[in-house]
Each structure stands twice: as structure tokens, then as C-alpha cells.
Amino acid sequence: MKKIIITGGAGFIGSHVVRLFVNKYPDYTIINLDALTYAGNLENLKDIETSPNYCFEKINILDAEALKAVFVKHNVTDVIHLAAESHVDRSIIAPLDFVYTNVIGTVNLLNVAKEFWKKSLDQHLFYHVSTDEVYGALGADGLFTETTPYHPNSPYSASKASSDHFVRAYAETYHLQTVISNCSNNYGPFHFPEKLIPLFINNIINNKPLPVYGDGLYTRDWLFVKDHATAIDMVFHKGKINDTYNIGGFNEWKNIDLVKILCSQMDVKLGREKGTSKKLITYIKDRPGHDRRYAIDATKINAELGWKPSVTFEEGLQLTIDWFFDNTDWLNNVTSGNYQHYYDSMYSNK
Ligand code: NAD
Ligand code: TYD
Numbered sequence: 001m002k003k004i005i006i007t008g009g010a011g012f013i014g015s016h017v018v019r020l021f022v023n024k025y026p027d028y029t030i031i032n033l034d035a036l037t038y039a040g041n042l043e044n045l046k047d048i049e050t051s052p053n054y055c056f057e058k059i060n061i062l063d064a065e066a067l068k069a070v071f072v073k074h075n076v077t078d079v080i081h082l083a084a085e086s087h088v089d090r091s092i093i094a095p096l097d098f099v100y101t102n103v104i105g106t107v108n109l110l111n112v113a114k115e116f117w118k119k120s121l122d123q124h125l126f127y128h129v130s131t132d133e134v135y136g137a138l139g140a141d142g143l144f145t146e147t148t149p150y151h152p153n154s155p156y157s158a159s160k161a162s163s164d165h166f167v168r169a170y171a172e173t174y175h176l177q178t179v180i181s182n183c184s185n186n187y188g189p190f191h192f193p194e195k196l197i198p199l200f201i202n203n204i205i206n207n208k209p210l211p212v213y214g215d216g217l218y219t220r221d222w223l224f225v226k227d228h229a230t231a232i233d234m235v236f237h238k239g240k241i242n243d244t245y246n247i248g249g250f251n252e253w254k255n256i257d258l259v260k261i262l263c264s265q266m267d268v269k270l271g272r273e274k275g276t277s278k279k280l281i282t283y284i285k286d287r288p289g290h291d292r293r294y295a296i297d298a299t300k301i302n303a304e305l306g307w308k309p310s311v312t313f314e315e316g317l318q319l320t321i322d323w324f325f326d327n328t329d330w331l332n333n334v335t336s337g338n339y340q341h342y343y344d345s346m347y348s349n350k
Pocket of ligand 1: 011012014034041086087105130
């Protein structure tokens with residue numbers, strides 16, 4: 001039976017993947033390996049933390065010795081790698097943090113996996129979770145396909161592109177079995193409120209300005225996070241070895257249009273007069289190197305694996321808003337920083 005390390009399992013997307021695998025595959029052992037940076041929050045996994053097929057290892061992927069020990073301890077069969085520094089704005093301020101975790105951390109993990117599995121490479125999979133941002137910016141037309149040349153523009157996307165290249169190189173050079181998926185922007189429950197949608201939900205609740213970068217006409221392709229998790233499940237189990245899959249919902253929105261929809265849904269939710277939240281929109285200085293448009297062609301994953309999103313954008317956004325209203329403790333703990341004490345209170349005796 002599989003014993004899978006999911007790195008970054010305490011983060012936004014990772015927590016959904018961990019939950020899905022723990023609940024759907026009771027015979028697998030799921031090892032959540034996470035350093036618990038500011039983005040890691042074990043409260044995201046409260047509902048499954050006592051499941052018999054789940055365990056948590058607080059490890060930094062930069063620590064090769066700790067990685068080796070955990071492979072031995074659990075006799076790991078597969079890796080699904082999500083741990084990363086993930087916020088573009090932070091990458092502009094501190095690019096080296098992204099090189100360390102996203103590039104060197106990934107290579108560390110590749111080295112340990114290849115060494116540990118060297119006698120049975122064909123029985124193991126290293127699944128690398130990546131982003132559509134590696135392809136760079138699109139003009140008004142066209143979509144990113146799996147063969148679009150890489151053209152990263154931010155330190156974040158450059159570090160993810162580099163990690164993708166290392167994964168491919170390890171498949172070619174060392175015959176490690178790998179698969180890569182490149183997904184568009186996610187949104188949904190447990191989204192850290194530094195990214196557009198959760199930040200704006202929190203600001204609307206608190207009547208704070210909604211900082212729209214530049215002219216607001218930047219376009220992103222949005223996918224509900226649970227649909228990304230089901231895509232990862234399919235790629236992990238049915239994807240072609242050493243192949244790559246784009247994941248997205250054919251769901252492009254200009255930032256300003258998205259923000260306006262969010263404002264109207266929030267007005268209804270908060271019982272505020274129509275148009276109230278829109279007044280909080282404030283155009284601010286643009287992000288340097290801001291990619292104009294991302295859009296994913298998800299034909300391949302649909303045709304080959306039969307995956308498609310389960311919700312429309314309006315449904316996903318409503319589910320997200322409802323979740324944030326039903327989980328105000330989570331939001332308050334994150335915005336106050338209290339979530340960082342959760343590990344100590346939960347795991348101090350273990
Ligand atoms: P996140 O920032 O919410 O979570 C990252 C997790 O990785 C956190 O739990 C953090 O503690 C952990 N981590 C960071 N550095 C670590 C290290 N050195 N060692 C061990 N753990 C470490 O990120 P996310 O939004 O959930 O993204 C997960 C993955 O999916 C990333 O690889 C990201 O590039 C990719 N991705 C994200 C999106 C998106 O819209 N958020 C879209 C496509 C792909
Ligand atoms: P973000 O959620 O940071 O994701 P990414 O940069 O990885 O696409 O941003 C989504 C879009 O929203 C992007 O075009 C930048 C823009 N944005 C704002 O206009 N204001 C904000 O405060 C944030 C965080 C993002």
C-alpha cells in the first residue's frame with residue numbers, strides 16, 4: 001500500500017489534497033511534510049488530524065538529513081510535492097527565499113527520493129505541483145498549452161520554472177518517474193488572506209480599502225481549489241509517467257470584473273445596500289513585472305483523464321464566501337497570527 005509524502009500539506013492547496021487522500025484512500029498512509037512557514041497552518045486539517053492513516057512531520061525541505069530520515073521511517077513510496085513559497089509580491093521583496101525553497105528544496109527532495117528508491121525506480125512516483133505562471137504572460141488571445149515555451153517573469157515564476165526543469169532533468173538523467181501539473185490561480189476555503197480573493201473578502205468585512213493594482217485589467221484564470229485537488233488525484237493515479245498536464249477551468253476574469261462580482265455577493269451576504277462594497281475599490285501602484293494575462297488550455301487533462309471542474313465560478317465564489325463567514329475563528333486566528341501557536345499546543349507532547 002502506498003505511503004505518500006505530501007509536502008506543503010499545511011498550506012492552502014496542500015491541505016485540500018491531504019484531506020482528499022486521507023478520506024478517499026484509507027489504505028494509504030499520508031505523511032504531511034511541512035516546515036510550517038507563515039503560510040502553513042495545521043488548523044486547516046483539524047478535521048482529519050486524528051485519522052489513523054495520517055501523520056504530520058515538521059520538516060524543512062532544505063534539510064536533506066531530515067528528509068532521508070523520514071523516507072526511512074515511513075518507507076515512503078511516492079511524493080506529491082506542493083511545498084513552496086507561493087506569493088508573487090513576497091518574491092519581489094525577497095527573491096532568494098524562493099530560490100532556497102522552490103529550487104534548492106525541490107532538488108534536495110529529488111535527490112533523497114532518487115537515492116531511496118534507486119533499486120526500484122519504476123515503482124515510485126515523484127509528482128511535482130507547479131503553476132501556469134511559468135509560461136509568462138499572454139497577450140489578448142491564446143491559451144497556455146503543455147507545449148508553450150517557458151517564459152517566467154517574476155522571481156516566483158522563475159523559481160517554479162527552475163524547479164520544473166530539475167524535475168524533468170531527474171526523469172531524463174536518473175530515470176526517476178515523475179509527473180508535473182501546471183495549474184491556474186486557485187481560490188476557496190483556507191486561502192491565506194494575502195492573495196486577492198481572501199484579502200478582499202476580509203477587507204470588505206472590515207470596511208477596508210480594496211487595493212487594485214494598476215488599471216485592474218489584468219486577467220487570471222480561476223479554479224476552485226477542491227477541483228484542483230481532484231485533478232491532482234487523477235494525475236497522480238492515471239497520468240502518463242514523465243508527462244505534464246495543464247489544469248484550469250476555462251474561467252478567465254479581469255481583476256476588476258472579479259472584484260465587482262465579489263463586492264455584489266458580499267453586499268448580499270452582509271445585508272449591506274447594493275453598491276456599498278464597490279465603494280471600497282482603490283486603484284494603487286502596479287506590481288512590478290505584472291503579467292497581463294494567464295489562461296490555461298485544459299483540453300489534455302479533460303481528454304486523457306476525464307477531469308473537469310465541478311463548480312462554476314459564481315458557485316465556487318459563493319461557497320468560498322460562505323466558508324469564510326462560517327469560519328471566522330480561522331480568519332481571526334490567521335489575521336492575528338494566533339494560528340502559529342497551534343502546532344505547539346497540538347504537538348508539544350508528541
Ligand atoms: P501556500 O503558500 O498556501 O502553502 C505552501 C506550504 O508549503 C505551506 O504550508 C508552507 O509551510 C510550506 N513550505 C514552505 N516552505 C517550505 C519548506 N522550505 N519546507 C517545507 N514546507 C514548506 O501555497 P499554495 O497556494 O497552497 O500552493 C501550493 C503549491 O501549488 C505551490 O507549489 C504553488 O507553486 C502551486 N500552485 C499554487 C497556485 C495558487 O493559486 N495558489 C496555483 C498553481 C500552483
Ligand atoms: P494573486 O492572488 O497575488 O495571484 P497571482 O499574482 O499569483 O496571480 O493576484 C491575483 C491578481 O490580483 C494579480 O493580477 C494581482 C492582483 N492583485 C491586486 O490587484 N491587488 C492585490 O492586493 C493582490 C494581492 C493582487
